Amino acid sequence: xxxxxxxxxxxxxxxxxxxxxxxxxxxxxxxxxxxxxxxxxxxxxxxxxxxxxxxxxxxxxxxxxxxxxxxxxxxxxxxxxxxxxxxxxxxxxxxxxxxxxxxxx
Numbered sequence: 001x002x003x004x005x006x007x008x009x010x011x012x013x014x015x016x017x018x019x020x021x022x023x024x025x026x027x028x029x030x031x032x033x034x035x036x037x038x039x040x041x042x043x044x045x046x047x048x049x050x051x052x053x054x055x056x057x058x059x060x061x062x063x064x065x066x067x068x069x070x071x072x073x074x075x076x077x078x079x080x081x082x083x084x085x086x087x088x089x090x091x092x093x094x095x096x097x098x099x100x101x102x103x104x105x
Contacts, residue, residue, distance in 0.1 A: 017103075024102040028095050035094075039087060043080060050076045 053072050 020103050024099045027102060028098055031095065031098060032091075035087065035091070039083065042083060046076055046079060 050072060054069055058069060
């Protein structure tokens, strides 16, 4: 194997690596968009459910109903906060896993 062949092979390898990295970035972008969309869907669903529950409970004016509304709202806010934390904590890891799977394949 001569030097020209080695150089051509290295150029080919670099080109393939660049292509895989570009694909990985595109897939990460799509995944990020999907995660944002899913997060929005979850938020909207939780908001709808909470709104429905709050409407039902607000029809009752007794003390127990008011306390239950506060609990549901607090639970919903905590759930949203937990989902955001989970997303932020795992986003880089998930993206790295995807890149590794793409590049490693």
